[in-house]
Amino acid sequence: MKATGWSIHLSEHLKPNQIFSEDGEANVTRKDIINISTDGSKTEHVVGAAFFVLTNYIWAHQWSGKLNDSNTVFQAEHTALHEALINASDLPNYNIFKIHVDNGANIMASSNSKSTNQTARQIFKILLTNLRIKVPCVKEHAGNIGSERADQLAKDAAQHGQPYSLTKLPKPRIKDLLRKSIFEEWQTSWKNGDTGRKSITSSPQLVSVPPTGLERMLCSSLNMALSLPTSKCFTSLTAIIAVVLKLAL
Numbered sequence: 056m057k058a059t060g061w062s063i064h065l066s067e068h069l070k071p072n073q074i075f076s077e078d079g080e081a082n083v084t085r086k087d088i089i090n091i092s093t094d095g096s097k098t099e100h101v102v103g104a105a106f107f108v109l110t111n112y113i114w115a116h117q118w119s120g121k122l123n124d125s126n127t128v129f130q131a132e133h134t135a136l137h138e139a140l141i142n143a144s145d146l147p148n149y150n151i152f153k154i155h156v157d158n159g160a161n162i163m164a165s166s167n168s169k170s171t172n173q174t175a176r177q178i179f180k181i182l183l184t185n186l187r188i189k190v191p192c193v194k195e196h197a198g199n200i201g202s203e204r205a206d207q208l209a210k211d212a213a214q215h216g217q218p219y220s221l222t223k224l225p226k227p228r229i230k231d232l233l234r235k236s237i238f239e240e241w242q243t244s245w246k247n248g249d250t251g252r253k254s255i256t257s258s259p260q261l262v263s264v265p266p267t268g269l270e271r272m273l274c275s276s277l278n279m280a281l282s283l284p285t286s287k288c289f290t291s292l293t294a295i296i297a298v299v300l301k302l303a304l
Contacts, residue, residue: 067168069182074166074190076159086111089146091139091154092201095131096209100124103213104131106139106154107205117204118142119212120219125232131209132161133174134222136190140181143188152188155202162192174222 093106105119118138122131136156143152156162164175165182182188193202224232 067183069166069179070186072189073182073186074162074192076162076192088151088153089115089143090201091143091152092205093132093135093139093154093156094202094205094209095128095133095135096206096213097126097128097131098210098213101213102126102128102131103209103211103216104135104138104219105205105208105212105216106135106142107201107208108142109201109204112200114204116142117208119208119216121212121214121216122219122222123224125224126222129158129160130174130222132156132158133164133172133178134219135205135209136161136165137174137178137181140178140185140188144181144185148187150187154188154190155193156190157193157202159192162190165190 090109091106092109093104095104096102101124102122103119104122105117108114108116120134120138122134136154139154143150143154146152164170164172165178167175168179170176170179182190
């Protein structure tokens with residue numbers, strides 16, 4: 056079932072000082088605050104996410120992951136923020152945390168209680184139950200050693216990082232993969248089928264359906280499958296269903 060939003064009680068909302076914009080260089084010298092910088096990177100079709108923990112100008116911890124090449128840079132930045140929040144929420148509660156992001160859209164999505172984005176909902180939930188965690192949006196890199204380090208970590212992760220598969224593919228990419236898989240199955244059935252042999256002599260290759268015709272392709276694939284003998288029909292339908300389930304889950 057498609058998500059239409061995420062409802063919460065009216066009393067459940069983030070405090071004004073939890074998510075905000077911050078001008079200039081982040082203050083990383085206060086001993087009572089642990090600063091975490093996050094970033095995402097996408098270059099040459101590779102995607103990475105990372106965060107960097109800095110305490111009194113001393114490196115304390117870092118994390119990075121290589122996302123699917125089809126993920127967006129926004130998803131990478133969102134993933135970095137989510138992982139940083141998980142890390143902060145697991146640490147002793149006498150600390151105050153400031154998790155720095157440099158994308159205003161990231162802030163907006165994370166503070167929206169009705170977001171249909173699963174990661175945004177998880178971020179909101181963590182912030183709602185951890186008032187000691189603040190998420191300021193700072194100018195990109197603005198001389199911030201933590202942000203610069205997180206940016207480099209994200210770029211390195213995009214190239215050589217540990218695979219991170221928890222972030223779902225964007226829906227347009229899922230549709231493209233589904234379209235390609237179904238068309239390949241359709242082409243194979245057309246070549247190996249027992250019917251339409253005169254047609255296949257003149258048209259050995261099926262014409263690809265335009266990107267906007269995903270629904271028509273699905274219907275055509277199913278109709279073709281149903282026209283095959285029982286055993287081949289079952290095989291073709293099974294393949295189509297398997298592709299849909301694999302990409303949708």
